[in-house]
Amino acid sequence: MTATTSTNGAQAPASNRFLIWGGEGWVAGHLKALLEGQGKEVYTTTIRMENREAVLAELERVKPTHVLNAAGCTGRPNVDWCEDNREATMRSNVVGTLNLTDCCLVKGVHCTVFATGCIYQYDETHPWDGPGYLETDAANFAGSFYSMTKAHVEEVMKHYNNCLILRLRMPVSDDLHPRNFVTKIAKYERVVDIPNSNTILTDLLPASILLAEHGEVGIYNFTNPGAISHNEVLTLFRDIVRPSFTWKNFTLDEQAKVIKAGRSNCKLDTTKLTTKLKEYGYEVPEIHEAYQKCFERMKAAGVQ
Ligand SMILES: NC(=O)c1ccc[n+]([C@@H]2O[C@H](COP(=O)([O-])OP(=O)(O)OC[C@H]3O[C@@H](n4cnc5c(N)ncnc54)[C@H](OP(=O)(O)O)[C@@H]3O)[C@@H](O)[C@H]2O)c1
Structure with a gap:
């Protein structure tokens, strides 16, 4: 079901009706397939988030109970683009994201925002083998304009x-x-080797629907528990999916010479997420176990 069909009747729907924003995007596509697989009523839209009149009209037309906001300016081919296109990046990631959340409030609609944890970097109090960042910790990574817009908007949006x-x-x-993060690092000529929190979509997207359906609000670090290094990921990839795969490492300093925007490296604390999901009987596997299963699914599907 897509947003190309208009809905009839002014009454609020008896059951949940999902409207996915950024309908042509990568995460949006996964959300749509997941909801359709669950037999749920789902629509998508590509209306620009910053266009208030059009957003309000779309909410009025589709009458969703839940908006899943998977829209955002991510840059092509990567976030380096955002460094040179700051107004466009702000229009989507700050003005648009906030506007959509506000319009949902006005219309009484629950709004789930697919945001980013790339707003932190390791420091003295949060080394890679120390505690992960909590939802309440202030952002400390301003190395990229993309991340900066995401951190700024979250700071105000969390009050909705x-x-x-x-x-x-x-x-x-x-x-x-x-x-896919794995596709990206497998194609790079050289990769750094730093532990990071990662989000395996097969594990986490069903959890996003659960949280939304239960009307949960606030911030959640939305990754598998733990952190995994690039070399650990690529070793599992080689061992399970592509035996002929080889790669080369370089240092953060060497990486800095070939990218325009800095890249965040950090571990997030997932205690709040896993505790909440336990209430609904849902468990998220630790990241090494999750990658193992993910690559086994890839192999079973014939991906090489
Ligand atoms: N993929 C990652 O590595 C990653 C990591 C952490 C968080 N996220 C976040 O997760 C969300 C989805 O990511 P994704 O990987 O699916 O990105 P994506 O494939 O680039 O999809 C984003 C979609 O949002 C649309 N969009 C951009 N600005 C918009 C606006 N102002 N109004 C309406 N639609 C707009 C884009 O359409 P146009 O192309 O037409 O502009 C695109 O279809 C993003 O907010 C992203 O920041 C992604």
């Missing part, structure tokens, strides 16, 4: 009581889509 903010990091799908 209709808004659930899910912080994804380095999302991974069960295929080798170009936006």
Whole structure:
């Protein structure tokens, strides 16, 4: 079901009706397939989030109970683009994201925002083998304009009581889509080797629907528990999916010479998420176990 069909009747729907924003995006596509697989009523839209009249009209037309906001300016081919296109980045990631949340409030709609955890970097109090960042910790990574817009908007958006903010990091799908974190690092000439929190979509997207359906609000670090290094990921990838795969490492200093925007490296604390999900009988596997299963699904599907 898509947003191309208009809905009839002015009454609020008896059951949940999902409207996915950023309907042509990568995460949006996974959400749509998931909801359709669950037999739920789902629509998508590509209306620009910053266009208040059009957003309000779309909410009025579709009458969703839940908006899943998977829209955002991510830059092409990567976030380096945002460094040189600051107004466009702000229009989407700050003005648009906030506007959509506000319009949902006005219309009494729950709004789930697929946000990012790339707003932190390791420091003296949060080394890679120390505690992960909590939802309440202030952002400390301003190395990229993209991350800065995301951190700024979260800071105000968290006060909306209709808004659930899910912080994804380095999302991974069960295929080798170009936006999959594994596809990206497998194609780089050289990769750094630093532990990070990652989001395995097969594990986390069903959890996003659960949280939204239960009307949860506030910020959640939205990754698998634990952290995994690039070399650990690529070793599992080689061992399970592509035996001929080889790669080369370089240092953060060497990486800095070939990228325009800095890249966040951090571990997020997932205690709040896993505790909440336990209430609904849902468990998220630790990241090493999750990658193992993800690559086994890839192999079973014939991905090489
Ligand atoms: N993929 C990652 O590595 C990653 C990691 C953490 C968080 N996230 C966040 O998760 C969300 C989804 O990511 P994704 O990987 O699915 O990105 P994506 O494939 O680039 O999809 C984003 C979609 O949002 C649309 N969009 C951009 N600005 C918009 C606006 N102002 N109004 C309406 N639609 C707009 C884009 O359409 P156009 O192309 O037409 O502009 C695109 O279809 C983003 O907010 C992203 O920041 C992604």
